[in-house]
Amino acid sequence: MNGLGGVNRIVVIGLGMTGLSVVRHLLRQPQPLDIKVIDTRVSPPGQEELPPQVSLCSGEWNMSWLLEADLIVASPGIALATPELQQAAQAGIEIIGDIELFARAVTKPVIAITGSNGKSTVTSLVGEMAKEANINVGVGGNIGFAALDMLANDHDLYVLELSSFQLETTSSLKLKAAVYLNLSEDHMDRYQGLEDYSAAKMRIFHHAELAVYNRDDLATRPETQSPMTSFGFDDQAYGLVEQAGQEFLAVNQVPLMPANEIALVGRHNVANSLAALALADAVGIEHVAACRALRRYTGLVHRCQLVVQQHGVKWVNDSKATNVASTLAALKGLDLEGKLHLLVGGDGKGADFSELAPVLANLNVQLYCYGRDGHLFAPLVAEPICVETMSEAMSQAASTAQAGDMIMLSPACASFDQFPNFMARGDAFVTLAQALQHQVAGATEC
Template sequence: MKWGIVGNARSGKAAEAYLKKMGQLTVLLDDNNGTLSPEAVQELDSLVLSPGVPRTHLAVQKAINLELPILNEIDVAFPSLKDCRFVGITGTNGKSTTTALLGHLLRCVEPRTFIGGNLGKPLCEALTDDESPRFAVLELSSFQLETLFRLRLDVAILLNLTPDHLDRYPSAEAYYAVKRSIFKLLKPQGIRISGPFSGEGLRLPQTLLGAHNAQNACAAIQAARVLGLSNEAIQKGLDSFPGIAHRLEILGTQHGVLWINDSKATNVESTLAALSCFEKGLHLVLGGHGKGASYAPIVQASQNRVKQVYLIGEDAHTIQQAFGEKDRRVLGCRTIEVASEEIRKRAVSGDVVLLSPACASYDQFRNFEHRGNRFRELFDGI
């Protein structure tokens, strides 16, 4: 059998490594080197599709017309993990935080817990590294859900739904339908969890700021209880949770000014949640690759909270228009480096600097981690 690995990112490389380990014939297909074409697909028996490659791609459409199996790397790995209980987590916002927290709670009682999917590590890497997880907690993006058919979940969590990825989907309703498809992956006796969530009787982690993160924590608590953890075990895990990078991550204080890295806020709703954590004195860094959503809610939410707005990236002009050309709080900076310089000129003791861009990062950075790490470097004076 000849497998086509579509996309040379981490998930594609992980699938390729695992299939080669199993003695399968693979060929890597990627737009960047010109190998991903309808002609190349004709010689394959199956495709492993990276989440970043849309099904509308001509080569993928050719595979669909040829009725080739089109799999996600998670589906490649799933059949070989028969003794593992699977949790899938999706939603517009909060996926990574909920996945990381639930994974942490489970690891406190079962070290053989895999945490990954859209959050960092592909599932195929667990097999390549000869891991034998008893639990797998998977963050599932809408892009991944498009090509998941084999995976069967013991627990499926849908956190929330707000418009996002309108640059990929024809409507918010189409995007919501993909998100809700997580429940189609449940085993016959699987448990469905959706809001409102409750963590009654437990203290939530101090490392998670905001009411939205309280809901994320409660979703993780509900899942942990369903999976058999006692309140005592859950509380120990909550108390030891270190937080998660790039999600309202407190970098520290300089000259009385608190700096917070929320680079994972890649849509308007995430930034609104971040803004709700603060009452005043905000220096807000916005911008990047927009997703077609209106910035008007951010303008409204910033009225009494935000002292200054620093615009970066390709959607800066659109955001400026939303605020209005005469809003003197808005400063065009183009890059995060210039924004940092301007912030240091203006912020005073008691203020808060918040990177919460409401946009994707790939106009200027490899990913949101790259953007957040650069912001951390600027805080550190590098």
């Protein structure tokens, strides 16, 4: 089963991890296919991995290829509103993404997660729950492995993180369960507004056997005839109950485990854990296995990750905070005795950062603004420090930090102005933090 029907001429738009996974999937098909790749970058990543029978046009669009195609598979970073894709669509050529290809080929159960924030954590956590239950699980999508690459391993369960970009080009993905975690402003440079952005995410529920939404964020509740359940901080469905003065995770008011035994840190991760439990139940993962994972799983790299602690100063890598809501979640969970040295900036994606102001006003904070849109953060506090690069911000923070302080990268922006992705930005932060740890103002030589 591959869902390609009589399609022969396929054009893949964009290389990189996703584009290469599409090419590999197409080359695995039993029928020979005419595969071409277009990438407007002059030297696209992964071009050396293309086999000789796959043609590549780089540095420009090739409209003759597009208009002669039977099918176009576009990487999620390419907006459907791109004029070249619009011209192809008007010519009647079907445009899909890698997740739609996956949907047409997969034969095993699939769970999917979307939302503005927390989706990587919930995706990974459900994967850990499945592993604890000895299920052969594949975890990927918008995180880790490309969905199509995982098909080659014939897993018994797939857990996918899906972005709004991926969902735009997905129409037939059948899911055992889907969750929409939360909604906050993001990618406003690509969408016409919050409603348009949310509509893309709502596509996750179109063929879901169970829809899971956030009771504390009703913008995530779908209009669907499918069965629904929810998670939240009250005692309903997947929620919280109190026994003998202690808070417990609960399902339909039946306590499962104390909330303070979750290995993940922060109130937002209590909500993430409840969402993960709902998804795990949908595919029959026993509560004992799910709770073992909750007690063991400590979280993702680049998400509130303590990377250095020396001379009483903590260096925290929260590079995955690529929007305002994610940074807000990190700040609201802080327990800090000294000053917070907060690094913000990068590619703001057209966001409004004013929502950070009241939270920053209640913190003992020194704000360091860097990158292309760093200046947009300056009005949020009385005495910001504005520099060009993240490394300059880190050096200045190290020169003034004292015991009890925290130096945190939680930029509320994408990384693309100075780094290839948030992982590269986080790795750079970790490397420099390790180099600067002995230079903090409070350091003393033994």
